[in-house]
Amino acid sequence: MDTSLPAKPRPHINAISRGFWENCRRGILSVQRCDDCGHQHYPGAPVCPSCLSSRQSWAPISGRGTLVSWVRFHRAYWDSFRADVPYAVCLVKLDEGPLMLSNFAGDAPAEPTIGALLEVVFEKVDSDLTLPKFRVRD
Amino acid sequence: MSTPSEAPRLRRAAAVVGIGHSDWVRDWSRARAGEKPADSYGYGMQAFSAALKDSGLRREDVDGLIAGPTTAYERLGEVLGINPRWGDQADAVLSVVQACSAIESGLADVVAIVYGNDQRTAGTQYGGPQAMGGDAFLSYVYHAPWGLTSQGALYALTFQAYKNARGMTEAELGEVAVAQRGWSSMNPNAIMRKRITVEDYMASRYVCEPLHLFDYCLINDGGVAMIIAEAEYAKRICETPVFIQGIGRSDLNRGATSLEPRLTDFYLPAQQQAAARSYAMAGFGPEDIDVLQVYDSFSVHVPLALEGYGYCAVGDAGKFLRERGIGPGGKLPTNTGGGHLSETYMQGWAHQIECVRQLRGTCGERQVPDCRHVHYTSDVAGKAVSLIYSR
Numbered sequence: 001m002d003t004s005l006p007a008k009p010r011p012h013i014n015a016i017s018r019g020f021w022e023n024c025r026r027g028i029l030s031v032q033r034c035d036d037c038g039h040q041h042y043p044g045a046p047v048c049p050s051c052l053s054s055r056q057s058w059a060p061i062s063g064r065g066t067l068v069s070w071v072r073f074h075r076a077y078w079d080s081f082r083a084d085v086p087y088a089v090c091l092v093k094l095d096e097g098p099l100m101l102s103n104f105a106g107d108a109p110a111e112p113t114i115g116a117l118l119e120v121v122f123e124k125v126d127s128d129l130t131l132p133k134f135r136v137r138d
Numbered sequence: 139m140s141t142p143s144e145a146p147r148l149r150r151a152a153a154v155v156g157i158g159h160s161d162w163v164r165d166w167s168r169a170r171a172g173e174k175p176a177d178s179y180g181y182g183m184q185a186f187s188a189a190l191k192d193s194g195l196r197r198e199d200v201d202g203l204i205a206g207p208t209t210a211y212e213r214l215g216e217v218l219g220i221n222p223r224w225g226d227q228a229d230a231v232l233s234v235v236q237a238c239s240a241i242e243s244g245l246a247d248v249v250a251i252v253y254g255n256d257q258r259t260a261g262t263q264y265g266g267p268q269a270m271g272g273d274a275f276l277s278y279v280y281h282a283p284w285g286l287t288s289q290g291a292l293y294a295l296t297f298q299a300y301k302n303a304r305g306m307t308e309a310e311l312g313e314v315a316v317a318q319r320g321w322s323s324m325n326p327n328a329i330m331r332k333r334i335t336v337e338d339y340m341a342s343r344y345v346c347e348p349l350h351l352f353d354y355c356l357i358n359d360g361g362v363a364m365i366i367a368e369a370e371y372a373k374r375i376c377e378t379p380v381f382i383q384g385i386g387r388s389d390l391n392r393g394a395t396s397l398e399p400r401l402t403d404f405y406l407p408a409q410q411q412a413a414a415r416s417y418a419m420a421g422f423g424p425e426d427i428d429v430l431q432v433y434d435s436f437s438v439h440v441p442l443a444l445e446g447y448g449y450c451a452v453g454d455a456g457k458f459l460r461e462r463g464i465g466p467g468g469k470l471p472t473n474t475g476g477g478h479l480s481e482t483y484m485q486g487w488a489h490q491i492e493c494v495r496q497l498r499g500t501c502g503e504r505q506v507p508d509c510r511h512v513h514y515t516s517d518v519a520g521k522a523v524s525l526i527y528s529r
Contacts, residue, residue, distance in 0.1 A: 078282075
């Protein structure tokens with residue numbers, strides 16, 4: 001690993017989000033599901049936004065969704081992203097309902113089509129962190 | 139559930155009797171030359187002094203003080219030398235609303251609302267690791283591992299989804315920046331005054347695609363202040379009091395971090411609610427508005443406001459911008475000072491004094507004839523607020 005490059009920002013992992021990132025390391029995409037009412041949401045929250053129950057779990061989901069929006073950064077706000085410019089960021093509506101912000105895995109499509117069907121791909125950053133990304137599926 | 143009016147008792151309960159601001163153009167040049175003309179409190183002081191002079195009141199007459207979000211309330215009061223009997227801290231539009239509330243309830247009679255911001259010379263960042271408020275606003279930091287930051291990126295995501303859903307083009311969005319530059323070319327207080335065309339817009343670089351450089355607000359130093367007084371008192375001391383006629387608000391907080399309110403309905407339900415409440419309180423509707431002022435940290439706010447506040451049908455904003463027009467000579471004069479894109483980025487505060495100037499009839503070359511009602515709208519961080527000023 002080239003340590004001369006500045007590190008990219010890492011997720012803020014806390015008691016609420018830890019389950020999500022542990023699942024990612026194991027290649028599982030998950031959303032927070034309320035143990036009481038079944039409401040599914042993302043990112044994690046201290047209580048269910050639907051019924052306010054504090055009993056929640058990170059539930060595995062299909063990893064499939066559709067493209068809601070995307071942008072391409074032509075400016076790097078972090079030095080660590082400078083080599084990536086221009087890079088794309090996408091917003092995915094998961095089949096289970098919640099929206100999830102991510103990147104396209106590998107090279108982004110030149111003109112991503114809103115509504116395109118996507119599926120999750122896991123990119124290992126290091127032994128502690130695996131980022132979920134998305135690719136177009138047939 | 140119908141909520142026809144947000145706060146009917148506040149209708150014409152208070153009026154603006156004084157406006158003031160720092161010299162944005164001079165301080166822009168000085169900041170670019172490496173100088174630091176003032177800090178946030180200094181800019182606030184300059185604006186307050188100008189507003190007080192404009193009102194003809196003495197400092198001792200001010201018994202309420204609202205500090206903008208970029209200065210500490212206690213320190214601002216210390217710098218201004220004001221010990222009020224009522225005080226608060228709020229953003230541009232809510233400062234006006236809270237001043238009206240305090241006045242109507244008898245907590246204060248004359249409220250100064252004061253904003254100062256040295257964001258340019260202080261190097262305030264609106265994206266990246268030092269993004270302003272990054273710790274407080276989850277959507278700024280949560281998505282950092284995927285390289286998403288900056289308010290501009292949030293509006294770029296919004297516009298990408300919006301132009302697909304509504305069939306609007308980048309060139310149609312460019313009409314916003316072109317129109318506002320048309321207005322600012324006639325405004326001696328505006329920092330950017332060179333007219334541009336849609337071709338210039340299309341040729342300008344992307345910052346966060348699909349948004350171009352001209353879709354972004356300026357980042358500059360400055361201050362803005364207004365003096366708001368109880369209505370009867372205002373009529374006695376001021377020849378041209380400008381009354382707060384209508385107020386409406388509706389918030390969408392649920393799903394904010396995953397951008398649901400702005401990406402799925404483009405804030406439309408909140409804007410429609412806020413609009414209905416403010417029009418009900420004012421006693422008229424969008425057809426009676428002479429000038430529109432839209433909080434425009436990014437041009438994207440404008441088409442969303444045109445649809446959300448009832449100036450055109452949902453899906454028709456692109457056509458409205460192209461065919462009816464919001465610039466000089468257009469059917470709906472909008473951001474007549476040039477807005478955040480071209481006049482000054484005072485986070486909605488300069489829009490308030492432009493509302494007052496249009497209603498006073500003191501806008502010179504850019505004055506909209508026989509201006510009776512001006513509408514200010516903002517949709518920032520999930521809060522849709524609609525404020526109507528009248529003569």
